[in-house]
Amino acid sequence: MSRRAAASGVRAGHPRRAALVALLLVAAAFASLWYVQRPPRGEESYRNRTAQTAGTLRSQVVTAQLWAEQVHDDRAMTQAADVGIREAEAAAQSATSTQATWDLPDGVPRGVRTEAVALGDEVTTLVGDMRLAAHAEDWAEVHELSTRAPRLARRLTEFEQAVKP
Amino acid sequence: MSPGKLFAFTLGVMSATGGFLDIGDLVTDAQVGARFGLRLAWVTVLSAIGIVCFAEMAGRIAMKTRRPPMSVARSRLGPRYALVTMLASVAVTGLLVMAELSGVALALEIASSIHYLAWVPLVALVAFLVLWMLPFEAMERVYGVLGLTTIVFVVAVWKLGPDWGGLAKSALTTRPPEGETWAAYAFFVAALVGAQMTPYESDFFGSGAVESRWRPGDIAEMRVNVFVGFPLGACIAIAIQAVAMLVFFGPGVHVEHLSQTTLPVSIALGKVGLLLAIVGVFAVTFGALLETLFAAAYDIAQYFGWSYGRLQKPARDARFMTVVILLLVAATAFALTTVDPIRVTIVAVTISGMLLPFMFFPLLLAANDRTVMGSMANGRISNAVGSVMLVVTSVVATAAFPLLVLTRGGSS
Numbered sequence: 001m002s003r004r005a006a007a008s009g010v011r012a013g014h015p016r017r018a019a020l021v022a023l024l025l026v027a028a029a030f031a032s033l034w035y036v037q038r039p040p041r042g043e044e045s046y047r048n049r050t051a052q053t054a055g056t057l058r059s060q061v062v063t064a065q066l067w068a069e070q071v072h073d074d075r076a077m078t079q080a081a082d083v084g085i086r087e088a089e090a091a092a093q094s095a096t097s098t099q100a101t102w103d104l105p106d107g108v109p110r111g112v113r114t115e116a117v118a119l120g121d122e123v124t125t126l127v128g129d130m131r132l133a134a135h136a137e138d139w140a141e142v143h144e145l146s147t148r149a150p151r152l153a154r155r156l157t158e159f160e161q162a163v164k165p
Numbered sequence: 166m167s168p169g170k171l172f173a174f175t176l177g178v179m180s181a182t183g184g185f186l187d188i189g190d191l192v193t194d195a196q197v198g199a200r201f202g203l204r205l206a207w208v209t210v211l212s213a214i215g216i217v218c219f220a221e222m223a224g225r226i227a228m229k230t231r232r233p234p235m236s237v238a239r240s241r242l243g244p245r246y247a248l249v250t251m252l253a254s255v256a257v258t259g260l261l262v263m264a265e266l267s268g269v270a271l272a273l274e275i276a277s278s279i280h281y282l283a284w285v286p287l288v289a290l291v292a293f294l295v296l297w298m299l300p301f302e303a304m305e306r307v308y309g310v311l312g313l314t315t316i317v318f319v320v321a322v323w324k325l326g327p328d329w330g331g332l333a334k335s336a337l338t339t340r341p342p343e344g345e346t347w348a349a350y351a352f353f354v355a356a357l358v359g360a361q362m363t364p365y366e367s368d369f370f371g372s373g374a375v376e377s378r379w380r381p382g383d384i385a386e387m388r389v390n391v392f393v394g395f396p397l398g399a400c401i402a403i404a405i406q407a408v409a410m411l412v413f414f415g416p417g418v419h420v421e422h423l424s425q426t427t428l429p430v431s432i433a434l435g436k437v438g439l440l441l442a443i444v445g446v447f448a449v450t451f452g453a454l455l456e457t458l459f460a461a462a463y464d465i466a467q468y469f470g471w472s473y474g475r476l477q478k479p480a481r482d483a484r485f486m487t488v489v490i491l492l493l494v495a496a497t498a499f500a501l502t503t504v505d506p507i508r509v510t511i512v513a514v515t516i517s518g519m520l521l522p523f524m525f526f527p528l529l530l531a532a533n534d535r536t537v538m539g540s541m542a543n544g545r546i547s548n549a550v551g552s553v554m555l556v557v558t559s560v561v562a563t564a565a566f567p568l569l570v571l572t573r574g575g576s577s
Binding site for chain 2: 032035036048049052055056058059062063066067070074075076077078079080082083084087088091153157
């Protein structure tokens with residue numbers, strides 16, 4: 001092979017190799033994205049993810065409660081609390097709807113899903129009511145609603161412990 | 166020391182303090198504090214040592230060579246290395262531009278209750294006008310001073326009346342708490358390193374040193390900025406972890422929103438504290454927005470040899486400013502797709518962690534070259550610390566992406 005032919009072969013190889021590497025990286029990125037987003041498979045994964053959902057729901061209801069308390073104690077501006085409660089509701093809704101879309105693997109009683117979704121609906125309703133009262137500037141109502149949060153948080157903690165594998 | 170010099174020193178320290186903190190820090194520190202207490206405070210200390218080491222090296226390279234340190238560093242490893250690292254750095258910094266832009270908008274949302282997406286275009290416009298019309302040193306002074314309001318987090322720790330022994334015990338414990346996995350612990354180590362040693366910090370610092378025409382005689386000022394400013398920022402970062410621990414750790418609350426970062430300050434200090442925290446969040450994220458914009462544009466301009474600068478009038482650096490504007494437009498468009506900015510931040514800091522050794526290795530090489538650096542070449546301490554940090558960041562870089570995937574961004 002002549003030196004020129006050899007050199008052109010090497011030069012031609014570099015773009016192909018670079019394209020292949022780029023393609024593999026893109027494929028790896030998409031595969032990782034799929035893995036992160038995929039629903040749980042198997043009983044252990046489902047129980048773990050359901051426990052995480054319960055933890056997320058507890059986070060949102062306690063956060064909303066804390067914001068309501070700060071406004072009640074005149075320690076926070078209503079604008080900030082309004083944002084905090086709104087974000088908590090959105091996160092609770094997202095966690096509940098995601099939980100509801102997962103298929104139930106073998107070995108997991110249907111009651112687990114039912115209870116998880118029911119608790120999610122309770123959190124979403126409570127925090128949603130708090131949001132509506134906040135928008136209506138009825139912060140006394142927001143505080144009254146927030147007094148229900150600790151009991152709901154305890155139930156979520158109990159459920160989280162019970163559902164873990 | 167003259168009052169003018171003292172003022173310049175103070176401003177430099179404040180800018181470096183604010184430079185350590187950005188949306189990645191605010192979010193990651195609060196998440197870490199809520200889930201792990203102070204068990205990852207050692208990572209912040211390590212990251213502060215690392216950024217001090219490499220920012221100081223970047224400053225010295227800039228002073229001696231009067232060239233941007235990353236440009237000097239990359240040129241040692243060839244154009245292909247320089248191109249790949251430049252593209253990767255611009256991509257990650259571009260993500261951070263979007264995250265910082267959203268962070269400013271989120272701070273405004275917390276203050277006003279108006280949805281952050283409504284603020285995004287306005288913030289982008291203001292950022293453009295500030296860059297176009299204001300001298301950069303004026304910008305630095307304003308957000309440097311305002312960023313000091315983040316000290317309210319330190320005050321909040323004290324006001325919450327913690328069990329100091331409990332805090333110390335948490336800080337000295339290096340295993341995850343009950344209910345957390347080692348995978349999640351390792352992921353947040355990587356995320357914290359990526360958030361607190363972002364490549365753009367040393368890049369911006371070094372390029373700024375060139376623009377400010379720092380000479381070897383200014384080394385004392387440079388070192389004060391670095392050795393005082395960044396550690397101060399690290400103290401505030403640890404304070405954010407501490408207040409999150411004191412309020413959220415017990416009830417098992419996970420931090421998912423920027424507003425939750427400010428809630429502990431409200432509990433500790435009331436409305437005034439909350440307002441200061443919001444101002445602080447606004448200032449550090451706005452400052453970081455400007456810095457990330459410049460850092461990404463510096464990378465591109467320096468690679469292609471365009472004129473650039475934050476001290477020159479924008480019209481003299483048309484290509485540089487065009488890149489800045491395009492980045493701002495792209496970041497605005499990305500933010501308006503309603504993608505969760507917190508998730509983008511977590512991904513960006515993780516990828517940032519993956520790039521660190523590729524940024525720092527050439528810096529270490531360049532700083533050791535006595536033919537270029539002369540008497541300002543690295544001494545034993547710089548080399549020892551730099552080498553250790555290079556090993557640490559290499560481990561982080563290797564593990565960061567697999568951990569991001571396995572833990573689903575720290576969720577499990």
